[in-house]
Amino acid sequence: MSAEVWYRKWRPRAFADLAGQDAVVRTLTNAVKSGKFAHAYLFSGPRGTGKTTAGRLVAKAVNCTAPRDGEPCNECVNCQAYSEGRALDMIELDAASNRGIDEIRSLREKANFAPAGGANAYKVYLVDEVHMLTEPAFNALLKTLEEPPAHVIFVLATTEAHKVPATVISRCQRFDFRRITLGATVDRLSFIAGQEELEIEPEALELIARTATGSLRDAINLMEQTVDSYGKSIALDQAQEALGLVIDPRSRDVAVHAVRGELPEGLAVISAVRDDGLDLRQFQRQVVQQLRGLLLAKAGASGGDTWSEEQLAELNVVVSDAPTERIVTALRAFGEADLRSDPLSPLPLELALATTVLAKNGQPAREATQPARSAPARPAPQPTIERSVPAAQNTLKGPPARTPAVEPRGASKSIPVAASNGGTPEQPVEVPAAGPTSTVAPSADLEEIRARWQDIYERAREVHYRAGALLNSGCGIIDASPTEIVFGFRHQMLFDRVQGDGGENIRALQQAVDDVLGPGRTVRCVLDASVDVQRPARGGHLVRAAEELGGEVLSDS
Numbered sequence: 001m002s003a004e005v006w007y008r009k010w011r012p013r014a015f016a017d018l019a020g021q022d023a024v025v026r027t028l029t030n031a032v033k034s035g036k037f038a039h040a041y042l043f044s045g046p047r048g049t050g051k052t053t054a055g056r057l058v059a060k061a062v063n064c065t066a067p068r069d070g071e072p073c074n075e076c077v078n079c080q081a082y083s084e085g086r087a088l089d090m091i092e093l094d095a096a097s098n099r100g101i102d103e104i105r106s107l108r109e110k111a112n113f114a115p116a117g118g119a120n121a122y123k124v125y126l127v128d129e130v131h132m133l134t135e136p137a138f139n140a141l142l143k144t145l146e147e148p149p150a151h152v153i154f155v156l157a158t159t160e161a162h163k164v165p166a167t168v169i170s171r172c173q174r175f176d177f178r179r180i181t182l183g184a185t186v187d188r189l190s191f192i193a194g195q196e197e198l199e200i201e202p203e204a205l206e207l208i209a210r211t212a213t214g215s216l217r218d219a220i221n222l223m224e225q226t227v228d229s230y231g232k233s234i235a236l237d238q239a240q241e242a243l244g245l246v247i248d249p250r251s252r253d254v255a256v257h258a259v260r261g262e263l264p265e266g267l268a269v270i271s272a273v274r275d276d277g278l279d280l281r282q283f284q285r286q287v288v289q290q291l292r293g294l295l296l297a298k299a300g301a302s303g304g305d306t307w308s309e310e311q312l313a314e315l316n317v318v319v320s321d322a323p324t325e326r327i328v329t330a331l332r333a334f335g336e337a338d339l340r341s342d343p344l345s346p347l348p349l350e351l352a353l354a355t356t357v358l359a360k361n362g363q364p365a366r367e368a369t370q371p372a373r374s375a376p377a378r379p380a381p382q383p384t385i386e387r388s389v390p391a392a393q394n395t396l397k398g399p400p401a402r403t404p405a406v407e408p409r410g411a412s413k414s415i416p417v418a419a420s421n422g423g424t425p426e427q428p429v430e431v432p433a434a435g436p437t438s439t440v441a442p443s444a445d446l447e448e449i450r451a452r453w454q455d456i457y458e459r460a461r462e463v464h465y466r467a468g469a470l471l472n473s474g475c476g477i478i479d480a481s482p483t484e485i486v487f488g489f490r491h492q493m494l495f496d497r498v499q500g501d502g503g504e505n506i507r508a509l510q511q512a513v514d515d516v517l518g519p520g521r522t523v524r525c526v527l528d529a530s531v532d533v534q535r536p537a538r539g540g541h542l543v544r545a546a547e548e549l550g551g552e553v554l555s556d557s
Helices: 022-034 051-062 077-083 101-110 135-146 182-195 202-211 216-230 236-242 249-260 263-275 280-299 309-318 324-336 347-357 446-451 453-463 465-471 492-499 501-517 541-548
Strands: 040-044 090-094 123-128 152-158 173-176 384-388 412-416 475-481 484-489 522-527
Touching: 022 051, 022 173, 040 051, 051 077, 051 123, 051 152, 090 101, 101 135, 182 202, 182 216, 202 216, 202 236, 216 236, 249 263, 249 280, 249 324, 249 347, 263 280, 263 347, 280 309, 280 324, 280 347, 324 347, 446 475, 453 465, 453 501, 465 492, 465 501, 484 492, 484 501, 492 501, 492 522, 501 522
Parallel strands: 040 152, 040 173, 090 123, 123 152, 384 522, 484 522
Antiparallel strands: 384 412, 475 484
16 A cells, blocks of 8 residues: 555644644634534635635534544544544535536535534535536535535535635635745744654745745645655755756846847857756756846845855856846846747757847847848938928027028928837938028939839839828828838828838838839828829729729720
8 A cells, every 4th residue: 555645644633733724724713612603604815725624624614523622632533534634524525526516416405414523513515616617506505505504514615716616605604814924934844844853954845845835735846856856854955956947157247148238158058058958947947047137136136035144145256247238138038038839949048049149239120130231231211290380480599500401392391200120200311401491402313213103103002001001092192212212191180190000101102113113212291282183003902903893994084
C-alpha cells in the first residue's frame, strides 16, 4: 500500500491549524461554542486555501460529543470517525461530475432521513465546486437550502463565487478564503518539516512558499517533490533546481546586451540557449526578472525579497550608462514576447531584443528596421494640411522666422497632422521658404500628374475608402513638383473631414501618391474655393462595375 501524500496526511485536524484564515476560524469556533450553526455555508476562494478542509472541520465540530473551546476534541468516537473518513453523516458531493438535476433531487430526498449518529447529530452535505451545477440543479436546491431539515447543514465550496446564483448566495453564510500569506505558508511548512524530520534551509522553505503563490496544498506538494528528489536534507540550490528555478547566467547576458544596444551579441546568446534545448518560456521569465533588477538598480529602489543590496549595486554598474527608457522598453518587449504558439522558436525573444536595440529614446522606431542605403536618404515625406487665408493676414507674431512659401491661389497657414511614418502634431513639417514677393508658377509636370488622378483616386480608395470618397467630392491637384504635390479642396466641410478620422485620410492620400508616383513627394492639402475639381472617369467604380457586367453608359452627364 502506497504512503499517504503529505497534503492529506497533514490536513488540519482543528480550526486553529487552518493557516492564514483567522477571520473564518474565529467565526466558526464562536458558532461551535454557542451551539448556533447556520443551515448553509458558502466557502469561496482560490485553490489550496482550506475550503474543503474547513467544511470537514465543521462536520466534525458539530458532531463532537465534547468540544473544547470551539474546537473538536479529536478523541471521541465521532471525531475519530471523521478524522479517518468513515463518518456516515458526512456526505461529500463533487458538483463537477454530479451537476444535474437528478443528483440534486436524490440529495434532497436523502436529506430527510435521520442522521446515523443519533438524535443530536447533524448530517453535513459538502458540495465541492458548487458553481458547476446546472441552472435546473440550482433551482432544485433552492427550497432545501432555504428550509432544510433541522438536522442538515449544507457547506458549499467554490473557487468561482461569481458563477453561483445570487438566490443561492443569499441563503448561505458566506466566508471568503484568501490566499495564504508567505509567512503563514512558511510556518506551516516548517511544522510539517519538523514532524517529518527534515533539514531544509529557511531560504529553501521561503522559495517553495513563494512559488506556491498562496496555495498551501501546492506548497506542501512542492516540498514533498523536493524531498523525493534530494532526500531529507535540502539546500537552497537544490530547491531551485527541483522547482526549475535555476537562473541561467545567460539570461543576465541577454538583459545586459539589450540595454546596451548590442544586437549581434544578444542574438548569439539566444541562439545558444535554443541549441542547448532550454525551456525558452522559463528563460524568458528569467530575462524579465533580470531586467526588473536592472530597472530597480537604475531607479535606486529596494529589491524587496528578490535582490539584495549588494546585487543591486552590482547591477547598477551595468546600467550606469544605459537610459532608463531603454530598460523600460526592454521590459515591455520581453514581457510581451508570446511563446505560446511555438515554445521552441526563439523568434519572439529575438524580436524583443531587436525592438529594444533599435529603439530611439526608449520608443521603438518604425523605420529602424529598414536596410541601410549606400547614399544619404532624403527624409520621408510628411503630409500637411493648410488653410488658405488672405495674403494680408499671413503675418505671424513672435520671433523672426523663415518666410513661408507663397502658396498657389493665395497664402496659407500650416496645420501639421500626423504623418504615415510616425510624425506627430507636436513636430510640424516645415515647407521650403520662398521670398515674400515670389510667385509659384505651375510646375512643368503638373499636367502629367493631373493625368494620373484616376490612379491616385483608385489607390487612395483601396487604402482607406473615406479618403477615396473625399477625392471624389470636390478636390483637385493644383500644384506638383518633384518634392511636393498639393491637393485643393473646394468646400470647408471636405477640408475639415480630410483632417479627421484619426489622420487616416491624409495617410491614405500620402500612401496613394507614393504608390502611384513613387516615394519622395510630400502631400499637402489646402482649402481653395476656386479649385478645378477632378472626378473619377466615367462615374467611378460603380459605373465600371456595371460595364464589367455588360452594362452600357448612355450619358456622362
